[in-house]
Amino acid sequence: MVANAARDETRPDPDSLLAANRPEGRGRLTIFLGAAPGVGKTFAMLSRARALRAQGVDVAVGLAETHGRSETAQLLDGLETLSRRHVAYRGRMIEAFDLDAALARHPRVLVVDELAASNPEGSRHPKRHQDIEELLTAGIDVWTALNIQHLESLTDVVADITGVRVQERVPDLLLSKADDIVLVDLPPAELIARLKEGKVYLPDSARRAAERFFRLGNLTALRELALRRTADRVDDDVVDYLKSHAIEGVWAASERLIVCVGPDTLSEKVVRTASRIASGLNAPWLVVSLERADREPSDPADPGRIEALFRFAETLGAQTRRLIASDFVAELLKLARREHATQIVLGVPTTRRRLFRLRPSLADELAAQAAGIGLHLVTGSAEPRPPRRTRRQDWMPRLLAACVACLAVAGATLTGLGIEQVVPLSNVSLLLLLAVVVAAIRAGYASALLAAVLSGLAYNFFFIPPLYTFTIASPHEVFAFVIFLLAALIAGGLASRVREQARTALSRAIVVQSLYDFARKLSGTARTEDVLWASVSQLHESFGRAAVFLTPSEAGELALAAAWPPDAELDVSDLTAARWAFSHREPAGHDTGTLPASPYQFRPLTSPHGVIGVCGLRWDAGPVDALSERMLLAVMDQAAVAIDRARLAQESIAQAARLQGDTLRAALLSSISHDLRTPLATITGAVTSLRQLGTRMSPESRDDLLLTIEEESSRLSRFVANLLDMTRIEAGTLDATRDWLDVGDVIRAAVERGARYFPDLAVETAIAPDLPLLRGDGVLLGQVLFNLIDNAAKYAAGAPVRILARMESGQLVLSMTDGGPGLPAEDLEAVFEKFFRRGGPDGRAPGTGLGLSIARGFVEAMGGSITAESPVENRRGTGIVMRFPVSPPETPEACSP
Structure with missing residues (x-):
């Protein structure tokens, strides 16, 4: 690995x-x-x-x-x-x-x-x-x-x-x-x-x-x-x-700077100095904040100072980056090699020299390890020590930590004295060591340090002879006391460190879980409105502040799209700050350099396609910490990606509709060009023959040509009628009348019409006696039956066609079956789609593929349903079944002929 x-x-x-x-x-x-x-x-x-x-x-x-x-x-x-x-x-x-x-x-x-x-x-x-x-x-x-x-x-x-x-x-x-x-x-x-x-x-x-x-x-x-x-x-x-070429290190052909900053007051001077150095060298520079990976900032205002420092550096032309690590020197040098930096700039505060330094400073370690990289140290002016803070919120945590340390040590001491009254203990120091660990876990390192000192004093006073004095008589007791004190200090430090790491891990786990839940919520949203509402609710839940999202309208104006709480309103200054953030692609509003009077801070939502909106968060309650800041950026990034994905999905649907429309138009043109060209060519040929050979032709030949013209003209008329009917169905302008119909009369009229056009097709009818009247449109139902007869004439392969009418489960059922080769199971639903055609007995696909699609539209317009079945009998044949609901006539006169 x-x-x-x-x-x-x-x-x-x-x-x-x-x-x-x-x-x-x-x-x-x-x-x-x-x-x-x-x-x-x-x-x-x-x-x-x-x-x-x-x-x-x-x-x-x-x-x-x-x-x-x-x-x-x-x-x-x-x-x-x-x-x-x-x-x-x-x-x-x-x-x-x-x-x-x-x-x-x-x-x-x-x-x-x-x-x-x-x-x-x-x-x-x-x-x-x-x-x-x-x-x-x-x-x-x-x-x-x-x-x-x-x-x-x-x-x-x-x-x-x-x-x-x-x-x-x-x-x-x-x-x-x-x-x-x-x-x-x-x-x-x-x-x-x-x-x-x-x-x-x-x-x-x-x-x-x-x-x-x-x-x-x-x-x-x-x-x-x-x-x-x-x-x-x-x-x-x-x-x-x-x-x-993956070449690390420095090629000093030009200068590049890395600037280290923190939440201290000296960092602003470091940034200004680095800006002058970079300007003089005409060099790019990168501002890096150093943060511990295993602990939170001691001051809640530190993240706000870092963000303000980053914005200040960006206005001076720098790039910014956060560096989270346990070993600052190693990570900083690794970054310098990756960025091919030639100089590192950092600040060194002017403070009193410590008598004992446990480890070298960051500047000393960089000077020892940064071979080939220049090091600029910016020193701060000697400032007076700040006055003691006496506010309650400053000394109350310290008093609480001291009380925890005292109570832990007192409890361990009393427990040890009580046990020694019963059984002599040679390792009573373990109880006091436990008190140090408890103080570290409950109140942190300061409490552990105080508990270690108090435990050492209590151990000396109550358990090391001579008792009840701070005098140690035996040399080995002195050694035991020193070892105990060191062990207490180390155990307290480690326990407090574990406590800080556990708190940091817990807070990060909460943030990760929150972001995971938010990502899952976004994965199920397909509309921009749902993404915006999910985002504002997530921000309100995570930060406890009002959150708003603004997106551009069709007219190009920025408008409020989602807010939580829903009654949140924006005044003129808020909208002005939001427009500034949208147009200039930089934060605006509270705690920024642009319109800071607004209680909201607005940030642009950016995607690969540009700025797609603005996110506003109520900021007058105070800045957020570093972890919350990263969570805010993550929520904004995920929201921007989800909004972009929703927009692309809508465009994809529109594009698919356009492609489908193009496909349908191409199929329609292909169908028309093929199926209408044949009767037109036949009519043209017959008319040409009549014009050129009219007087020289026999009466029988002229009658045959005239009959051909009549048949092909009727065929053209049916094609055009089908196209018009399909247009009416798709446009939603089909208006079926609701008259009382005798289904037997409609069937007989359709069969007679089919016999004129398809004299070679044998049609058998079976109409049940005493069928009730049907409330519907006779013209549409007749057209449906004729379309079915027309379809059967193309695919029945000469077999007879049977039309049945009966009552079944309170519904009037009309079915038409043929003895053709039938349909595969996967085509039983597809036959009702536009332009769907299968090869006929001669292998060609006849017709326009609109007959059954029109039949379904007409039947559904009358409140019925239509389905296909295959095979019907002896593994052959296709059946078309129509079902219509039957309602009793409103008056007796309505039933009379």
């Missing part, structure tokens, strides 16, 4: 490996970075492009701005230049980069100048860097040029340096996502000389540029920005290489 742990610690960083692997099929982005116009970025790009072209690589120029420089324009000779598109702009025609032409040409390497430029109105993308992103996605390697002043984060800095605010800007993320950065550098003096010679701008433009932008100080500052940003990128590449 040790070996496995060592392998895990030295394995490559997964994030670095993923970052190093570019998505398959994506092109490489190379940025030629310069400090200012005229340093030679385009010249460098075209020079490299010509060299690459000479090696046989497919290189093309999509856009190259020469700005009238002849030496740059000469480099275009011999390079393929793609055509540009002409766009009307402010009354004149201009040339613009043609993205579609570049995608159609698809060279291996494409040169596209001026990364920060904007596209003319009407283009596919407003910015050129968006065009380049599409080219990269298409698998084309792109070379482009960028001046440092066009980076978004440097806009204000450049404006302060040059007095000119750059309008064309690009996100800094483009620079970090670039596969290669080529720095094109030129000393400011040479650049100014090129400007005066007219090699940068035309004479009039060069004069204005020299007066406003191209000053020696401006160019020097911009050059420093370009060099620093390139150095930062190279440093990131070094770190990624170290992590992806």
Whole structure:
């Protein structure tokens, strides 16, 4: 297991490996970075492009701005230049980069100048860097040029340096996502000389540029920005290489700081000092809080100080992390090796030197073990000792601990004296040692320390000769007394330590169980509303404070979605703080730097898709401890994941519905294209024959063609009627009438209609006498029977069809059976689905697959049910059974014919 742990610690960083692997099929982005116009970025790009072209690589120029420089324009000779598109702009025609032409040409390497430029109105993308992103996605390697002043984060800095605010800007993320950065550098003096010679701008433009932008100080500052940003990128590449190759330790190519802080007042000074050091070195820095794994903070306000310190450090540009361990030095050095830190900054308080130091300080141990890592010690100013606290809540716990120690020792002493009156004891010291353990378990280390001292005094006074004095006569008794005192101190310390660990373990177990119950509760919720209500109830139960969740409405406004207690209300200041937290992705409200007057503290709920809501917790009752803070973050994270999962589930259902709709539309189109084309072709052929050969055909042939046209037209009419009926059923507009029907008359009418369309189909009927009248729609019931006859004609394979009508268990039962091959058991329910068709006797699937689906819709509209049965007789045949509830007529006149 040790070996496995060592392998895990030295394995490559997964994030670095993923970052190093570019998505398959994506092109490489190379940025030629310069400090200012005229340093030679385009010249460098075209020079490299010509060299690459000479090696046989497919290189093309999509856009190259020469700005009238002849030496740059000469480099275009011999390079393929793609055509540009002409766009009307402010009354004149201009040339613009043609993205579609570049995608159609698809060279291996494409040169596209001026990364920060904007596209003319009407283009596919407003910015050129968006065009380049599409080219990269298409698998084309792109070379482009960028001046440092066009980076978004440097806009204000450049404006302060040059007095000119750059309008064309690009996100800094483009620079970090670039596969290669080529720095094109030129000393400011040479650049100014090129400007005066007219090699940068035309004479009039060069004069204005020299007066406003191209000053020696401006160019020097911009050059420093370009060099620093390139150095930062190279440093990131070094770190990624170290992590992806599992190389630990320090490569001092650049500085990285780890800053150790705690809840003491010196930590704020440590953070400020580390910020100045990191700013001077242009180095990233990580602020780490050190916490014991086996004990809780002594001061309940400590977690609040740590959180405030973290927020302060983050405003200064630091990253923050909690480090929970028993051995601070080992964990800190392990973290430093993982992060490749070069310096560690920590504070050393100015206090009186102790006469006896049981163990070296953290600074001393780091100095002894941190080989190759610099150590910065920040000392605090000598502060006066704080005045004694006399409040009751401060001295009452101490008085209680002292009482526990005194009572434990007094009880053990009296018990020992009582036993010695009966039986002499040689090991009475064990009773006093037990008193120390009891005091440690009941009241902590301070009580155990006092009990150890009192036990030693009681042991000397009552049990070591001469009795009732503090004098020890025998040397071996002195040794026994010293050993007893040391054993009492050690036992008390260990017992109090076990007590603290047990309390910490219990509190953590409660938190873990609470989070587990909350996770189980969320696992059974599928709607966002249920997730929000479960979350607010969990927060209220865990913290005993009012909790609210706010989510954006369809209009984009943040609105209260759930609150517990349910009557919790938010005023204008609360809603303003919540909107701030939502829009700025940082905490707002009580105990923050934004709208602290609100009694709530609002925190954004973040997911991979952005901020999805805001969680608010009543904070004016005081800050929470470290364990509760972690529980709050865990609940918020789980709630965000559950809300995101619910949203994705809803989108998945909607997507499944869209896919099902597409499938149904495709099936409908396929059915129509196949089943309607045949009668249309037959009708067209018959009409064409009548037109061309009408007078030359015999009367019998003309009658046959006319009969064919009539039959196929009826078939088309049935298809269209089925489609309309299905539309009415799905739209919910089917309105069945409720008239009294004679079922026998409806059956006979349907059989007569079927005989006209299917003269070869034999239909037998059996109608029970004295059937009651049925309350329903005769037209719909007749259509159902005709659809069943039509279906039987396709699949009965020439066997007769029987229609039965009878009463059974108070219901009117209509059944139709055929002697066909039957249906497998798995298709008995599927036959009523839309577009379901099985192969007929000839192997083809006839019809549109809507007849039985329409039949079910009509029967259910009349309050009945319809099912399929197979086999029916001799392992063959299919039966369709309809059941209708029968109610007595309302009046005798209703029963009369």
